[in-house]
Amino acid sequence: MEHVFFPPLTRVAICGGTHGNEMSGVYLVRELLKKNPDQDGSLSVTPVVSNPRAIEVCRRYIDKDLNRSFVDSWLSAPITNSTPYEERRAQELNAQLGPRGSPEAMDFICDLHNTTANMGMCVITTRRDWINLHIFKYIQSKMSSVPVRAIVSNIPTSEVSFLDSVSKHGYALEIGPQPTGVLRAEIYNTMKEGVDLTLEWLQAFNSGTTFEGGEIEVYMKAKAIDYPRDPATNEITAAIHPHLQDNDFRLLRPGDPIFQTFVGESVMYEGEELYPYFINECAYYEKKIAFMLSRKTTVTLPSISVKRD
């Protein structure tokens, strides 16, 4: 079996409140900030309050979605009076935690998110990155309270606009269901466990542990489905069907009901068999996404360990 060596991963950022109304990360990072010092064994851990102004007003963002703002051309654009707040904040975070693609960038960013969808814990990574996927495998093997899944998207690196793209490795930890603006204890505890397991893995990796390879199942992002809409007003004319609601990651087959119109009619799914997720996510109404669809795929991981200089 293939074996891959990586340099030590010592500089880590835990980011919360990238979306200001996703409360688990907001409160978890505030707790981390009360701890002193940030040195934790082999790790230097930096807690980051990503979007303080959005947190203050308990909204996803002030001017635009911060977690879509890490775009090369914006990160290098001059700041003017008309620069949206989140573009300015993306430049600040890129300076603090990056710069993206540079040797000075953080080794790892764990960016904390909540969803109103019933997704349990998801490691969302835009990179088929052996470090990210090994940590996912570790978390999945250790957690029993909620299902743990990995969502991988095939976005060219140049088009990735997420905060976690600033560091050499890293992912979003997405946990739900939780309403925006609400803090639920069991979701907070789950997120804390996910962060603790991430740091535990990084410590073990740095201390020389070899992580054996093997097969894992991941969900590959396939496409987005919008709500039915009135062609005249563009308003939605249906809600997610009760049979689909809360059934993230249950295989969707042609003929399954996916929407229920406001006059009570069912709309059936047409298309190939795929796995839905982000079903009825609050923030995706404005993005015109009722749910996402994915393909389940097996990935073979190499075994990995730290490269000693």
Added chain:
Amino acid sequence: MEHVFFPPLTRVAICGGTHGNEMSGVYLVRELLKKNPDQDGSLSVTPVVSNPRAIEVCRRYIDKDLNRSFVDSWLSAPITNSTPYEERRAQELNAQLGPRGSPEAMDFICDLHNTTANMGMCVITTRRDWINLHIFKYIQSKMSSVPVRAIVSNIPTSEVSFLDSVSKHGYALEIGPQPTGVLRAEIYNTMKEGVDLTLEWLQAFNSGTTFEGGEIEVYMKAKAIDYPRDPATNEITAAIHPHLQDNDFRLLRPGDPIFQTFVGESVMYEGEELYPYFINECAYYEKKIAFMLSRKTTVTLPSISVKRD
């Protein structure tokens, strides 16, 4: 048994989006507006979009809580450039549906609300009003999909600031759990059933049906409980305990856990046995309310029927 006569109740308003991010009422009223005419048997039904600007940005309110803005002194204050949007809107609604306390006021307002708390369907009334409580009794007897309860508060009429206080009778129909900004089909269907049963009762009443009296159980608002807070920063230091979360209307006893601190400690309830509700309601964080407490009481209703001229 006592018998009480009331004049016919023919002019009815169904109000949605009084809080702009409570989606069931927003979409239900939009559906009602598509229907023409508003005449429904003995009833003239007026659908009202209460807070259009808040709905547009999907927030509870623009400047302040509309459903706390029906205050006598504000309703009669001159409008200036600095008048908050919701105070202006309260004056408009009072002119359209009231004026409050006048013979011209609507006979009945049904004001549609959602909560993130697991409250099922609640009829919330600030008046121990025989009409309101008879309709509650009727809805409770007809609905099987969710528990139906009545919450009654003992507020002097002069201090009531809710939209439904503008009409001669009326209540808020509160349904949860549903995240703000999210529309769930089964919650929408429940709200539609609640509205349909309200209108059905009013029709039957106007057509001469006698509604027999009897005993009903209601929850009387007792007090509000805040989150534990850091005295220095005023930030909350705990979430609702998992044993309390989602257990609205389950009797709370001294010694029951009510909060879990961010370092994992349980905080126990001290006080008399009461029934909690609005547990972890999103909008109540800013009002410094973690949950409400109520006393269960039996109310004896008189039988009622319409007074023929």
